[in-house]
Amino acid sequence: MTEDLETFRAETRAWLEANCPPEMRQPVRSDKDINWGGRNPVFQPGQKEWMDAMAGRGWTVPDWPQAYGGGGLSPAQTKILREEMRKLGCRNPLNSFGISMLGPALLKYGTEEQKREHLPRIARGEIRWCQGYSEPNAGSDLAGLATSAEDKGDHFLVNGQKVWTSYADKADWIFCLVRTDKSTKQGGISFLLFDMETPGVSTRPILLISGYSPFCETFFDDVKVPKGNLLGELNKGWDVAKYLLGHEREMISGMGNEGGNKSLHAIARDKVGLTEDGKLADPLLRAQMALFEVRTRAFGAMSERFMDELKAGRAHPAQPSMMKYYGTELNKTRNELMMAAGGSDLLEWESDASNGGAAARAWLRTKANSIEGGTSEIQLNIIAKRILQLPGA
């Protein structure tokens, strides 16, 4: 077994070395460096080759079954692949809500037909998905959503509005929570998949404090969705939604996990300077950074432990909430420290020197980490009730 894994590791490394283009071994510097795939993608040099090479082996989704475009790798092999990619500095070949959120839900709740239709296209990066959960009056209280889907025999007629739909204007399909029964709250929600080009779907961007606007309001006006696009059972969409949220939280929690904090250290050394004995010249900043470094490294171990427990089926089902909470708070701290270290150099908003204000924009963007995918307060509620079993208020 271990010998097989060693062989797998050697072969994997050799393949990555031969197939990962040099451009794809550079650190991600801005949003442009992230590939989201889709019907109308804009690729940077090397991006498409890298995605296609990985998809060819099923390695954009290494642990999915081969029948659906995956790599069919065991948990141990998947871990090795990730480790080898990290060692070589390979970028993620494809970022996608299809992979991190919808895919797992399709694997669990989809019909064979739905799996064959959607999963391979997700794996190859052909279809870009967005998430239609939140509504203007259903944020933390998501189950209070009002967007309705009426049964019209062979199709549902969808009407209503979503908000905060990340990349809705660039997405090809949406996975969407709709109300199919008004008489109960959680028990009247269904989970629909549909094409964003369906007549009646429109989007309007929302500008964020970071100056970016990857978020949209999404409107549905008499949108006809075929019945076959229902994922899971009618009125049982809340189960699917919660399952998917677990995966979303798991994905977001990865953020706190950049052990080493290399760019933070480099910026601090560069901008703040060092004393004669090689310590940062601002002792209080250094102290804050040191404690942060301890937490990041410890959280790195926590992430490893969490993934191992998850794969072995022994993680508490509410543990993703803890990972999401801790990881996002850490990520916010990292960006606060980065701004504190960078001083006025990082305040330039558009200059070339600041790479278009990348650090400041990233700092502002991270403020959403503890809001999106369920706020930190909601995660703490979940931990308190489901893990610590404190009495319901």
Added chain:
Amino acid sequence: MPLFLDDEQTMLRDTARDYVSEQMPVAHMRKLRDDANPDGFSREHWKSFAEMGFTGILIPESHGGLGLGQVEAGVVLEEIGRNLAPSPFLTTAVAAVEALKGSAQAERWFPGILAGETVAALALDEKAKHDGKVAMEAKRSGNGFVLSGAKQFVTHGHVADLMLVAAQLEGEATLFAVPADTAGVTATPERLTDASLASRVTFEDVRLDGDAAIGGDAYARMLDAARIGASAEMLGVGGGAMDMTMGYLKDRKQFGVAIGSFQALQHRAAHLYSELEVARAAVLKAQQDIDTGRAENPAMLAAVAKAMTGLATTLSVQEAIQMHGGIGMTDEHDIGFYMKRARVLAEMFGDTNFHADAVAKMAGF
């Protein structure tokens, strides 16, 4: 190897948990304190630890031990911490064994440790704060050495059979194995905040054989093991305090409801849970990577573990007293003992700030 306990480690934990929680619950420590027990721990339980194989966890099989690793030692330490059980396990079965392993001294001391008869103490610090520096000097004399100087915060120093003493030898911090009854060694015990006993130890022209020096590498290895071990014990203290607090949140009623239903407390409890889980991962990672030989930098792993458990456990005991309200301030309630023990363990072998500073240095800033 996945980062959680395997079946055998879980079984060992259950055995340790059953024994320590039944035989050495907090009441045991309270009684030792109230009786002003001069040893500061129970020899009878130390024997039982030996009978259960605990004292030989880290001793190689070739010497009659179990030949297990830091993970297994940590499993026992955590239960010791959870019950605030006074025991020479950390200094003797973990730190001393790690130091002596592979040295000419192993043959001499391992049998007593295996039998639950020998107690070892670590004479490392010379002032109130552990700063990793050693001023005390050892001089060569004939085939052996002469030690002079003073140490403090030497837990179990007054009952020790063996002292591991850090001293400078020709410019390198080196560890010496010193039989506690050697002429010139005097240990004066003082009771600490947590009712444990630690000594101020003086060394006056202490003459040692040539094989007493067990080297600089052994010193570094021992420090890593001691720090990670103290982290595991501290994790037990933090976890024990948290368990007690969660129980209280569910039982105590005010305004007609359990106080645990108040969100202000729920959120703090959930945050505390997160900190302790992260600390637990850091400790297990350090233990496992050292046991499997994967650790590129054991000192970094140890520093992260000690600093992180310091943060998490300090939070745990502080929240524990606050959430217990007035009763938490009484000597009659056990929760206060957790705060005292956590403070002592936090200082032992370097506090959170010391280790965070070390992490920063190793990370290059």
